[in-house]
Amino acid sequence: DAGITQSPRHKVTETGTPVTLRCHQTENHRYMYWYRQDPGHGLRLIHYSYGVKDTDKGEVSDGYSVSRSKTEDFLLTLESATSSQTSVYFCAITERQELSGEQYFGPGTRLTVT
Amino acid sequence: KQEVTQIPAALSVPEGENLVLNCSFTDSAIYNLQWFRQDPGKGLTSLLLIQSSQREQTSGRLNASLDKSSGRSTLYIAASQPGDSATYLCAVPNNAGNMLTFGGGTRLMVKP
Numbered sequence: 234d235a236g237i238t239q240s241p242r243h244k245v246t247e248t249g250t251p252v253t254l255r256c257h258q259t260e261n262h263r264y265m266y267w268y269r270q271d272p273g274h275g276l277r278l279i280h281y282s283y284g285v286k287d288t289d290k291g292e293v294s295d296g297y298s299v300s301r302s303k304t305e306d307f308l309l310t311l312e313s314a315t316s317s318q319t320s321v322y323f324c325a326i327t328e329r330q331e332l333s334g335e336q337y338f339g340p341g342t343r344l345t346v347t
Numbered sequence: 348k349q350e351v352t353q354i355p356a357a358l359s360v361p362e363g364e365n366l367v368l369n370c371s372f373t374d375s376a377i378y379n380l381q382w383f384r385q386d387p388g389k390g391l392t393s394l395l396l397i398q399s400s401q402r403e404q405t406s407g408r409l410n411a412s413l414d415k416s417s418g419r420s421t422l423y424i425a426a427s428q429p430g431d432s433a434t435y436l437c438a439v440p441n442n443a444g445n446m447l448t449f450g451g452g453t454r455l456m457v458k459p
Contacts, residue, residue, distance in 0.1 A: 264445075276391075276436070276449040283445070291446055323390060335381060336438075336447060338391040 236260050237339035239324050245345045252311040254342050256324030258304075265307040266291075266325040266336070267299065276323070282307055314346045349374045349441060353450035360427055361458050368422040368453045370437035375415045378444060382411050382422050383436040385452070391436065395422070427457045 236259030246252050256265060267279040268291075278291030280299040288299050296318060298310045311318055324339040350373045360366055370380070379398045383391040395411040397404045397420065403412040410423040424431060434454045438447040 266446075275451050276438075276447075278446045281445055289445070325391075335379075335393055335396040337393060338383075340390040 237324060237326060237337060239322075239339040239342050241342060242340065243343045245347060246314050247347055248315060249313050252314050252344065252346075254309045254322055254324075254344070256307045256309070256339060258307075258324075258326050260326060260328070260337075261304060262326040262328045263304075264327045264329075265301065266327075267297070267307065267309045268323045268325060269293065269320040270323060270341075271320050279309065279322075311344075314344075316346050318344065319346045320344060349377075349439060349448045351437060351439060351448050351450040353435075353437060353453050355453060356451065357454040357456075359456040359458065362427060362429060364427050364457075365423070365425050366427055366455075368424070368435050368455070370420040370422070370450055372418045372420075372439050372448075374442075375418050376442065377415065377439045379440065380411075380413055380420050381438050381447070382409075382420075383438065385434045385436060387433075394435075424455075427455075429457050429459050431455060432457050 238257045240255045266281040268276045270276045277293045279297050280291050282288045282301040300308045322342045325336045327336045352371045354369050381396045382394045384394050385391050395404045397411055397413040408425040413420045434452045436449055436452045438449045
């Protein structure tokens with residue numbers, strides 16, 4: 234299994250509070266991704282990173298920000314959590330895009346916003 | 348915009364059956380296609396990655412095929428076992444290679 238950990242694994246927070254989720258990898262892969270998974274919508278990309286300090290938006294980026302100060306860590310921040318952000322969040326990594334592109338996923342963080 | 352569809356959404360079979368899961372995509376200009384397995388409450392486990400130049404890929408009892416021209420991939424599971432029960436997802440990258448588009452998944456139940 235790819236060396237990907239996510240923390241916390243479960244979190245309950247109140248509407249309006251800031252929340253930061255962490256993804257940590259031991260594979261030294263360049264590309265890291267944050268997805269959310271919701272019933273009826275499947276998995277959707279929030280943000281991704283193609284290197285330290287290099288990030289870009291995905292399909293559903295509104296209300297989220299990310300940071301990557303080290304190769305191994307990719308942080309997802311909800312500045313002011315809303316109930317619509319209740320979801321399961323997955324981090325993924327890949328060594329190369331396009332030609333190889335095999336993505337490996339972390340165990341997920343279940344976030345509940347009350 | 349790429350759309351990925353998986354049929355059926357759910358499937359229940361007796362143990363020992365060979366089965367086929369289907370994945371279709373609308374834009375055939377893909378680099379590769381990846382099949383994943385997801386157990387309830389767990390993350391995604393990569394099963395097979397087929398490059399666009401390949402027709403099929405095998406791992407144990409799993410065989411995945413890819414027909415780009417028709418926009419289809421199939422995942423064949425031989426001699427199914429109760430431990431194969433899970434949701435199976437297929438995904439393709441976009442043209443820039445920076446995003447995977449996932450199908451809705453097929454929820455498989457293999458009954459002893």
